[in-house]
Amino acid sequence: MSDVVIAGVGMHPWGKWGRNFVEYGVAAARAALADAGIAWRDVQLVSGADTMRNGYPGYVSGATFAQALGWTGARVASSYAACASGATALEVARAEILAGRCEVALVVGADTTPKGFLAPNAGDRPDDPDWLRFRLLGATNPTYFALYARRRMALYGATETDFAMVRAKNGRHGLENPNARYRKAFSVDEVLASAMVADPLRLLEICATSDGGAAVVLTSAEWAAKRGTEKPVAVRAISTVTPAFPQTVIEMPNFSTDSGVAVPDAVTPFKSAIAAAAYEEAGIGPEDLSLAEVYDLSSALELDWYEDIGLCKAGEAEQLLHDGDTAIGGRIPVNPSGGLACFGEAVPAQALAQVCEVAWQLRGQAGARQVEGAAVGITANQGLFGHGSAVLLSV
Amino acid sequence: MADGATRERVPAVEGWFSIGDAPALIGNRCTSCGTVFFPKASNFCRNPDCNGEVFADAELSRTGTVWSYTDAQYQPPPPYIPRGDPYQPFAIAAVELEAEQMVVLGQVADGFGIADLHVGSRVELVVETLYSDDERDYLVYRWKPLS
Ligand SMILES: [Zn+2]
Numbered sequence: 068m069s070d071v072v073i074a075g076v077g078m079h080p081w082g083k084w085g086r087n088f089v090e091y092g093v094a095a096a097r098a099a100l101a102d103a104g105i106a107w108r109d110v111q112l113v114s115g116a117d118t119m120r121n122g123y124p125g126y127v128s129g130a131t132f133a134q135a136l137g138w139t140g141a142r143v144a145s146s147y148a149a150c151a152s153g154a155t156a157l158e159v160a161r162a163e164i165l166a167g168r169c170e171v172a173l174v175v176g177a178d179t180t181p182k183g184f185l186a187p188n189a190g191d192r193p194d195d196p197d198w199l200r201f202r203l204l205g206a207t208n209p210t211y212f213a214l215y216a217r218r219r220m221a222l223y224g225a226t227e228t229d230f231a232m233v234r235a236k237n238g239r240h241g242l243e244n245p246n247a248r249y250r251k252a253f254s255v256d257e258v259l260a261s262a263m264v265a266d267p268l269r270l271l272e273i274c275a276t277s278d279g280g281a282a283v284v285l286t287s288a289e290w291a292a293k294r295g296t297e298k299p300v301a302v303r304a305i306s307t308v309t310p311a312f313p314q315t316v317i318e319m320p321n322f323s324t325d326s327g328v329a330v331p332d333a334v335t336p337f338k339s340a341i342a343a344a345a346y347e348e349a350g351i352g353p354e355d356l357s358l359a360e361v362y363d364l365s366s367a368l369e370l371d372w373y374e375d376i377g378l379c380k381a382g383e384a385e386q387l388l389h390d391g392d393t394a395i396g397g398r399i400p401v402n403p404s405g406g407l408a409c410f411g412e413a414v415p416a417q418a419l420a421q422v423c424e425v426a427w428q429l430r431g432q433a434g435a436r437q438v439e440g441a442a443v444g445i446t447a448n449q450g451l452f453g454h455g456s457a458v459l460l461s462v
Numbered sequence: 463m464a465d466g467a468t469r470e471r472v473p474a475v476e477g478w479f480s481i482g483d484a485p486a487l488i489g490n491r492c493t494s495c496g497t498v499f500f501p502k503a504s505n506f507c508r509n510p511d512c513n514g515e516v517f518a519d520a521e522l523s524r525t526g527t528v529w530s531y532t533d534a535q536y537q538p539p540p541p542y543i544p545r546g547d548p549y550q551p552f553a554i555a556a557v558e559l560e561a562e563q564m565v566v567l568g569q570v571a572d573g574f575g576i577a578d579l580h581v582g583s584r585v586e587l588v589v590e591t592l593y594s595d596d597e598r599d600y601l602v603y604r605w606k607p608l609s
Binding site for chain 2: 200
């Protein structure tokens with residue numbers, strides 16, 4: 068049997084702690100190993116998700132975490148895929164296990180982030196679109212989120228109140244999450260009273276940048292069975308697909324979309340393709356889901372995800388929200404962790420944090436935010452430069 | 463700023479747009495498959511079915527349709543250079559160019575804000591000052607709402 072399972076998960080709480088990212092990674096790794104009941108010396112591969120904002124140690128995160136935990140001769144890998152880095156690191160570990168090259172792998176992502184907007188790295192780089200978009204356009208990440216939000220209003224009649232309702236829901240969910248940075252409930256009116264940042268999105272609706280760390284221990288199903296691992300969570304699929312040309316939705320940090328004059332539009336838009344690849348690999352459909360963790364970089368973006376991961380048809384996300392379907396207790400809770408709204412984004416840790424939450428939910432260990440009878444869950448995210456990921460888990 | 467007539471006006475980025483009475487974005491077109499690029503492509507065509515390596519400069523359509531829009535109510539971080547103190551918010555539009563079948567992001571012209579825009583409205587390309595130093599005005603392309 069070649070399946071791969073999650074034997075343990077762990078996190079360092081999100082916040083603005085201002086300490087070295089390695090501390091968070093080690094704390095998360097130790098928590099995940101303890102959760103799995105596995106000794107550090109039994110880990111055969113360390114797969115790190117890189118951070119770009121912490122110098123060289125961040126670019127070789129696998130080795131950085133391995134050294135911090137104490138060199139054991141384990142093999143290392145380090146991955147960077149913007150917001151999908153954690154899932155890519157997970158995929159590296161899974162592939163090594165599936166290939167029979169190891170049985171126990173530790174996947175770790177952690178970050179320390181600067182205050183305020185995520186700005187490009189310092190220095191003049193007129194050939195780098197991520198530098199140029201700030202210089203020529205003053206286009207921050209919220210600029211792009213706001214463009215999608217306004218587009219959604221124009222296409223489907225979404226309102227600022229709808230967006231605020233998403234934020235209020237996630238605030239209620241995050242209240243019960245000890246790893247969340249913001250554990251405060253906001254009413255729709257309070258959200259609507261927060262400062263406008265990038266019209267139509269307000270301060271409370273745009274995710275902050277956070278410090279944090281998350282880790283996952285993967286093993287072969289056979290190894291877990293032999294060891295008597297309690298409540299192993301099956302990794303049913305990991306999708307790390309790229310867009311198909313021409314990509315006709317404007318993406319961070321680009322100035323333009325691809326031109327569609329020579330090649331017809333892709334049948335499946337990128338964000339839908341991310342989840343579709345996971346469903347196809349697993350032979351599982353959105354109708355089988357018990358919950359989803361999606362990348363709510365903005366409140367409005369969560370509504371787009373409902374459609375992109377197939378919870379409803381295009382234009383129906385607001386109805387799903389209003390019906391209470393995506394709140395805990397509803398038909399298909401989305402972001403029971405509280406999502407990015409309650410965490411803020413710790414880039415290389417975030418895709419792993421999504422996986423941690425789904426694992427806890429599927430093991431019935433999510434405490435007061437538990438989704439009853441959770442059996443199948445998906446994570447989905449999208450980041451800069453054509454990256455995105457989805458991870459499908461089941462028990 | 464006093465002797466504005468003698469100030470040098472230079473693009474904030476080289477080769478992205480023309481300056482004049484009817485300014486236009488300057489992209490290029492793959493001579494093999496016809497795909498248009500902005501900013502310009504070089505060395506390789508990004509169409510997966512095309513191995514083109516030769517590109518001809520192409521002026522893009524000067525008018526387009528608003529795909530979406532927003533504004534920046536807080537000052538963006540460097541390398542953005544604010545034009546003045548206190549900070550003045552500005553609008554940004556993503557504009558669909560019909561002939562090129564692409565969407566191009568740009569700031570919205572001075573004096574216009576989100577109240578002047580809606581999805582589907584028409585805009586025209588203009589060139590305005592992005593920021594200035596003691597000797598020069600640095601220019602950028604912008605989208606100006608058409609009434
Ligand atoms: Zn071509």
